[in-house]
Amino acid sequence: MTAERIDDFPTRQIAGYRVRRGRPFPHGATLVPGGVNFSVFSDGATAMTLVLFERGAAEPMQELPFPPGYRIGSVFTMTVFGLDLESLEYGFRADGPFDPVRGDRFDRNAILADPHALLLSGRDTWGVPPDWSRPYQYRSMIALEDFDWQDDAPLRTPTEDLVIYETHVRGFTRHPSSGVPAPGTYAGLRAKIPYLRELGINCVELMPIFEFDEFDNGRVNPGTGERLHNYWGYNTIGFFAPKAGYAATGAYGMQADEFKALVKDLHKAGIEVLLDVVFNHTAEGNEHGPTISFKGLDNATYYMLTPEGYYYNFSGTGNTVNCNHPVVRDFVLTCLRHWVAEYHVDGFRFDLAAILDRGPDGTPLPNPPLLEQLAYDPILRHTKLIAEAWDAGGLYQVGHFPNYGRWSEWNGKYRDVLRRFLKGDEGTVGELAARVAGSPDLYGGRGPAASVNFITAHDGFTLNDLVSYNDKHNEANGEGNADGANDNNSWNCGVEGPTSDPEVNALRLRQMKNALAILLVSQGVPMLLAGDEAGRTQLGNNNTYCQDNELSWFDWTLVDTSAELLRFARQMIGFRHAHPILREARHPLGVDFSGVGLPDVSWHGVRPWEPDWSPGSRLLAMMRCGRNAAGTKDHVYVAMNSHWEGHDLELPELSGGVWRIFADTGAAAPYDIHEPGTEPMPGHPRRHHIAPRSVVILTGSDD
Template identity: 60%
Template sequence: MFNRIDVYPTHRHGDLWLRAGRPQPFGATIVPGGINFAVFSRHGVDCTLVLFHKGEAQPFIEIPFPDAFRIGNVWAMVVFGLDHEKIEYGYRMDGPHRPHAGHRFNRHDILLDPYARAIGGRPRWAAALDKADPMPFRGRVLIDDFDWQNDRQLELPAEDLIIYEMHVRGFTRDQSSGVKFPGTYAAIREKIPYLLELGINAVELMPIQEFDEHESDFFNPYNGQKLINFWGYSTIGFFAPKASYAATGHLGMEADELKALVKLLHRHGIEVILDVVFNHTAEGNEKGPTISYRGLDNKTYYMLRPDGSYQNFSGTGNTLNCNNPVVRNLVLDALRYWVSEYHIDGFRFDLASILGRDAEGHPLANPPLLESLAHDPVLGHTKLIAEAWDAGGLYQVGSFPAYGRWAEWNGRYRDVLRRFLKGDAEQVGEMAQMVKGSPHMYLERGPTASVNFITCHDGFTLHDMVSYAEKHNTANGEDNRDGANDNNSWNWGHEGATDDVGINVLRERLMRNAIAMLMVCQGVPMILMGDEMAHTKYGNNNTYAQDNELNWLDWRRLASHAGLFDFFRRCVAFRKAHPALRRRYHLHERDMIDSGFRDITWHGVKEGRPDWSPNSRTLAFMLCGLHAVLMPGRTADDHIYVAMNMHWEPHTFELPRLRDGRRWHLFADTYRPAPADSCDPGNERPLRTQRNLPVGPRSVVILVGK
């Protein structure tokens, strides 16, 4: 029996046999008889492959790439006889060290492969560092042999999504979670029944690509403890799942554990969206560590100023040069990998406006990366969501280059909803736009371009938004300078926790108002993890460095805030029960089907007479459910009427007259105490009077006409 010719070695180094490798794909790939290593550097002059036995401090061999093994700007080599399960690897790259010209090569550094599918060195969360380790992050070779059975991307319609933003560790780290392996991918599997009870059908995971939690330089002034990077917005490897988020990370099984989670979520109808950070890396500014990109080809990977220093549109010290063709391919390759090998359903791009800048940082009219992502064949059914701003002042909410594919975190929605909820003047007209799905910003793209949220990881929780007038970030070690100052929040008479029953009742009502309004607006709603149980961060609006109760959910709050959770659950179920709330196309404010009603009509305390004046704090609208038949696959729905009274006084609203024997039924009234504040969809109670609706101060009422 003859072996294939391409497994024959041609060179030898020490005890290992070699041959010229294939330049594509980049990274470490198992081939017949060995492993193909391929790494790019345009400006490097010599490259050495460094091999470790897994877990050992020093390499067992270093193999210089022969000149014949370089193809263009790629060093490629097959090394035979390696056990992929027992080795780790890195590179030394030699070249000019002229920082003023953008080159920072240092042949003494052992560098991580940007394409490493798994990264060793940090298998346990926040474990003590070995400062003598010459390579704290090491590439590992991964076999993608997970048995997915018949699993695939769910491809749920965007208009049907209800997104739950979640931090993997924070979701279950607290002992009150009651899971076997707190703070891990495996623990989320145990909480799937909870997610199903809440009613969400998409989880948006905060960064799970490998990052360094030890990155922070700050200390907690209260206890002197060194703070860490809890959120993870500082990526080290774009292809590798974070090992310390896995209960099996110390066994090198983090990839399979994450895949098992995705598979089980899909089995229960829940999509998985990853929060990805392609705008910068963990290498920081000129004083930061050299881990990978800087040492391999600094001038290619980063945006640089003329003096060789780093552009900083990310606010973290460096900015990836995303529209360089090599970096653009890195981003595309990584996303294709997550979709094909992890079955990820979508991505939320942190500070996505950076992805539209050129090498000098100028915004591009037609950014190649954004266009490539929109039209990529592998990503063809993958959801793309932009955080459409950056730290350099570029704010593109409503104007992000979309190419018919991109949705956006609607930061303007958040601001308007908060101001309207608080009772600010001059908000009613803006609020009406948000109810319709922001057509003034997304006229051609439809309401699904707007991801609506009132809270997210960055900023106050829903509880804190109604409990604090100012941020309280001293624990972050930056003298309360960090975090946003403009939060559109209010404490309603007392800063923070209080025993005042009246204040607490009002705060609870305002939280119910928020979720009620979120769920009746067109667009894609997103809920922040823990808002449904009134999670508090005690006024800290920037908990990126806090690995403690500020970010860990206290599951005991489910009992103490059972009424709030039930209201959340019912509002989510109500949205899912009514296609009129989940439109793919914008409302026209016309009668499109001769039903006798326009698809949406506006009202105030008088039927058909909304008060658009600057001092108005009331707004009501009715959705004609019969228009739902205009959406593919949808049947006629009930009519829905929503009255929002953000005034500090009660008002009586005239109700629209119904036809065809329909009557108004009460689904929710946030002024009423739990459990009378809402009911399960389908069990709405008919109103005694069909013409007038008393609405309490600072409250929302939702009716169904059936």
């Protein structure tokens, strides 16, 4: 028998609703016995009103002004009793000055979404055109947090052991060939977990899943006249709400459950979940953008403003979130804690994270309090924190992002030099050595897990396009091919775009294998772009943020037509998991730490122990030596040749045992890669011919 509590009772009526003064924390709408506690912060508001809607109705059913006594500091709070949780939508109306020079943009005509809303309705089913005449587009809703997690627990996979797979919830299964019951949804992705397991990855990084509006892109495809979407979703509306349009059950308001079911089943399959989060800007744009939430509640707190009251634009999208303001810091921290505690996610990748270390006037801070706070937070303590360590305002911090021993980085330098080496550029082998060894020059004090290595990501060419196009082809984006990066470091192997030339296609396939091979033997954390394992193409478009169509979707027929590449990728991932020496938590130093008679890393050329570091060199071999999990000796030799000619390699002598060929991208399938235990020996125990533009991987054990 629960004792009745006096604070469970209303003390007065407002607009026909029984209410009492609420509790200021937590912010947002929280279930309390008999009612809902509403709490919202606004420093500058002179008055605040809670606006209640019946689900789906255009006009509010009631407006409840917060009485003066319901304001504590700058927090307005009220508990409302007897609400129908399922059919309720709510928002706020904030009254205050409109004085942009002072930073205030209050508008009492706007109904504002709750920044802490746990669900948002309004874009419940992807692609259903909204009714723009409605006064309140994105409607806050209450979420019930009664999902049965069973015994789900964080996997806590060591960061250095991760193989990350970056994907888009909709794009992964939206293609008709996916064969799942609910294409393009959380449930669809959940149905593809067996594929991910078979591939061997142990971590998915989901492009933004916080609620956004796929209709906030006004452009059309000039070729087809079709309306373009905001497909990627880097334009957040609700930071606490999972995107409803990604849920097959969004129309039922059950997107939170569906997303949780996905996380739970990924965990059961041994796969961690990272979220790509966008705290650098919001969907409210600049002074010409819409007023959705923050702008109308407390513009001067949430955004970086110039002395004249305009928006700083370090994000390239109109506004910049004022991340190191104490109130905004709390907001970001609360949000991340919510996703870890309520949704069991395992970590985050922060979009344009360099913005997170700028102060309110945009100056980079030497000791940014937000980053420090996230690094030491008790709830985030064992999560992965990965920074995209640059922004659109020119701040580039790869190698020196403020990290507090916790943060990893997307290693943009790894991507750039790998691409340049692969296409055969001069003067790359010196830097290549540093990058494949975990970039000790950048992360010496932090360990290789600080380096997320990648060759491709959602931003830029897919792997297939990297070897098929010299230039971007973004005409379909409606900006005259002016959008997207120009420094792609790509090479089309002789023909721009698709070709029937068998030699060009064979070279492209080999180049893709070369890229995957080097990525998966590099020290650091490899990240694959979804579909690259099967040669997905975007027809040369390197910025498909607006393309909700076959340009972006994973065509699952590739799994059959690119079976050779897929097999190679699976084997390479398996190889990485089988060789702990490739994923040690410390950088190799060229020292024999494990007593195997050879240093942990050494460099070689055509002749052993004689690497050619000259600018014209296009061949480098790396040997990694140590012990495997069972404590026996393990050796891996990786020869990387971007020269258009083959070379006869003399192999380093092992301290015992023999070399076996695990992979040779110059060999025709199925001899390009071998099942563990079936690796053949080279024709001569100390010699192997490396073909033009090829990678050879040998293993040696002391058996």
